[in-house]
Amino acid sequence: MLSIMSGTLATIRVARPEPVTGAYSPNMRFHQGLGLAVIFFLLVVSAPAAAHPLDVVAYDHWAYGALYRLAAAGAAPLWAASARPLARFEIARMVAKAQGRVTAGAVRLGPADAEALRALGDEFAEELRLLREGNPQSGGGTVWAGLAVSGWIAGDRPLRFERRQGSGVELSRLYLSGRAGDVAVQAGRDALWWGPGFRGAFVMSDNAGPVEALRLCLTGERLRVVKVVAPLAYPERYIYGFRVDWLARDDVRIGVSETMVGVGGLSLLYALNPLPLASLFRRPPVHNDNYNLALDIDWLVRPGLLLYTELYADDVVGVGSAFPHRLGGTAGALLLDPFRDGRTVLRLEHSRAANWIYGTRGQVADYVRAGRALGHWCAPDCELWSAELTRRLSAEASASVAYELVRKGEGRLGQTWSDPVDAWRRLYLSGIVETTHMVRLAYQWSSPRSLSQAVEIAWATVTNAGHVTGAARQDLYLRWEARLAF
DSSP states (O other), X not given: OBOTTTOOBOOOOOOOOOTTOTTTSOOTTSXXXXXXXXXXXXXXXXXXXXXXXXXXEOTTOHHHHHHHHHHHTTSSOTTTTSEEOEEHHHHHHHHHHHHHHHHTTSOOOOHHHHHHHHHHHHHTHHHHHHHHTTOTTOSSOSEEEEEEEEEEEEOSSOOTTOOOOSEEEXXXXXXXXXXXXXXXXXXXXXXXXXXXXXXXOSSBOSTTOOEEEEEEEEEOSSEEEEEEEEXXXXXXXXXXXXXXXXXXXXXXXXXXXXXXXXXXXXXXXXXXXXXXXXXXXXXOGGGOOEEEEEEEEEEEEETTEEEEEEEEEESOOOTTOSSOOXXXXXXXXXXXXXXXXXXXXXXXXXXXXXXXXXXXXXXXSOSEETTEESSOSSOSSEEEXXXXXXXXXXXXEEEEEEEEEEEEOSOOTTOOOSSHHHHHHTSSSXXXXXXXXXXXXXXXXXXXXXXXXXXXXXXXXXXXXXXXXXXXXXEEEEEEEEEEEO
């Protein structure tokens, strides 16, 4: 593998296991050639994996993006991509709703959106058939096992948003899924994403990679509830997540996410809590639990214009406290077909994050896994401006160009304040601010269903690099990644 950053020749290697995922990590005694063999296997094998209604569709599958664009057109439900991943039969229900609205003449689609809806119909044909027959849970048993392997080749020094570097292979998905009454169940290793943000999410994102978790999902006509319990550093630290999505109207979706990082082993109080607002049931302060809350909204202003926002709070301080709130937020817009060519999507997004978020005193309940935040990659102490233009080549393939401005203060993940003066003085864009201007080019495609690939190149100029006044550098980062599902 040619190292883009240093120009030296590196070897293909199996990715090192992360501290909390040793049970699923590759054996590091395997010969380094195993990494090359698996990557070659990902490239040449193209036999599609069998589908099952209980199979869980990966959080970054093309179907979510296609459904979210159909939601922006007024066809699909607005919660198409707000709580990923979802089981195939849950996605099929959204596809059926979109097909019904288009067939009834309530929505008119452009050529690319119509093509996407046809492709979704083909992808989920068996689940749609079972829905029409009134039995979406049949079709080959009550439990499904899923497995996916990812391989990548990338620059040795990734940009801030990218966790992959060098080359490696990881077991990106390994799970059992099933159904208990009306509740979809998934247990095992997978990546999670909560919220409408495209460049990052504050409560649950892929920034720290896949996690081992138990996930429950109950979906009604206008209400979806998701519960997650996951070990972060077994047996001392667990994360407990609760999310509710409500379709208040066909053009408004409201979501509430909360997570609690609890220390001292598994807490039944948090694990079994059936209600949102877990802060009402918190354990005594001696446990030093870390509570996070977010409110996010999708608003379809008109067909073709979708606005969204996420407001995040990490331990909001009480009335009269001398310390500041620790907050973050995202606002964005999705514009379909801005150039009237039928295939282009423009997304604009802005995020801000105060210093001190994701951390606790003594770092015992930090919102961190394997050295990276479970939420937004930019946080803490930063702002992000992003504009991305995507050309839909087909339902399963797209090419995009993006410009991003990242301003990062000196605040570091896991830092806590020492006193109120320190807290206010370094609350946002503290110290010497590092500024990055970046251009990204990406091409993503999935063909056949079991194999998805992405190629990305990013070029960035950095001023005040490393928070040193006047220091400057230029970065070039290249990544190829493939994932094969079984």
